[in-house]
Amino acid sequence: xxxxxxxxxxxTMSGHGRRLGLAYRAHGPDWAELELPWSPDLIGDPDRDVLxxxxxxxxxxxxxxxxxxxxxxxxxxxxxxxxxVDYLRPAAPGRAxxxxxxxxxxxxxxxxxxxxxxxxxxDDPVAHVAGTFMNMTPQEPGR
Amino acid sequence: MSDPHPxxxxxxxxxxxxxxGLIVEGTDDAGPAGRAPxxxxxxxxxxxxxxxxxxxxxxxxxxxxxxxxxxxxxxxADGGGRIKPVDVSVDYMRGGRDHPxxxxxxxxxxxxxxxxxxxxxxxxxxxxxxASARMNYLVVRD
Numbered sequence: 001x002x003x004x005x006x007x008x009x010x011x012t013m014s015g016h017g018r019r020l021g022l023a024y025r026a027h028g029p030d031w032a033e034l035e036l037p038w039s040p041d042l043i044g045d046p047d048r049d050v051l052x053x054x055x056x057x058x059x060x061x062x063x064x065x066x067x068x069x070x071x072x073x074x075x076x077x078x079x080x081x082x083x084x085v086d087y088l089r090p091a092a093p094g095r096a097x098x099x100x101x102x103x104x105x106x107x108x109x110x111x112x113x114x115x116x117x118x119x120x121x122x123d124d125p126v127a128h129v130a131g132t133f134m135n136m137t138p139q140e141p142g143r
Numbered sequence: 144m145s146d147p148h149p150x151x152x153x154x155x156x157x158x159x160x161x162x163x164g165l166i167v168e169g170t171d172d173a174g175p176a177g178r179a180p181x182x183x184x185x186x187x188x189x190x191x192x193x194x195x196x197x198x199x200x201x202x203x204x205x206x207x208x209x210x211x212x213x214x215x216x217x218x219x220a221d222g223g224g225r226i227k228p229v230d231v232s233v234d235y236m237r238g239g240r241d242h243p244x245x246x247x248x249x250x251x252x253x254x255x256x257x258x259x260x261x262x263x264x265x266x267x268x269x270x271x272x273x274a275s276a277r278m279n280y281l282v283v284r285d
Contacts (some may be wrong), residue, residue, distance in 0.1 A: 015191030016198035019162065043158045044207065053157035053207045053231055058200020080199040084232040 001074050004067045005030045017062055031102040032066030038094050049093035060129045063101030064113035071103040083131035091126045095119040109138045160208050177215035184244045196240025205246045208260040208274040212249030221284040230279050237273040242266040258282050
């Protein structure tokens with residue numbers, strides 16, 4: 001039973017995530033999947049109509065955060081400690097990018113995450129990410 | 144939320160830089176970045192994450208734009224060419240608060256095929272960075 005509701009969090013999101021149009025797709029016990037719709041506003045390389053890295057990082061930051069909260073079973077404020085993105089290939093112009101973030105290890109203070117992004121075929125990803133988050137309230141007991 | 148005297152983003156900044164509201168403040172002549180421009184990202188709803196703080200992706204976007212600006216400047220002074228990102232690794236040191244954020248990039252090595260670039264972002268004091276990034280690019284020489 002999962003108490004945390006990622007779909008609800010994404011639908012009420014404001015700020016950068018909302019401006020990017022991030023939408024909920026699916027989730028499981030330790031992962032969540034979001035969609036970043038294509039928009040010409042997100043182009044980072046006008047010569048090739050390729051998305052900037054910022055939107056991909058934002059997509060994967062949110063997707064992996066959701067993975068952490070799915071695994072914890074509740075929302076806990078945390079801060080990104082680091083995030084590495086490998087750009088395996090450019091996303092195809094005009095296609096939405098799907099990002100799946102997974103939390104593979106939780107400690108009291110640190111959450112370890114990984115994920116992949118693709119533009120239609122999960123077996124042909126556009127990006128691979130790995131990162132860590134610091135729990136902002138490590139002393140707070142579970143509810 | 145905008146500064147009354149900003150320099151509008153020049154045409155060579157991509158659409159995502161406009162979404163972030165980036166302004167080119169000038170070149171960091173005194174710093175180690177040489178002629179690399181300093182980019183400013185105003186605090187605005189479009190770059191917010193959790194309430195009161197910048198979103199990590201928006202900070203990463205600013206760092207990427209600063210890195211690209213530094214690399215384009217270095218590349219144009221060295222024969223010109225195109226660039227393709229290989230990877231980016233972002234370290235977040237402090238939460239981004241309700242202030243303008245500045246960033247600049249430094250090309251640590253510009254080779255024939257690969258460029259190594261660093262960028263850092265700060266609010267107020269450049270010696271107290273809120274985030275930094277290390278980025279590697281493929282270079283396709285003209």
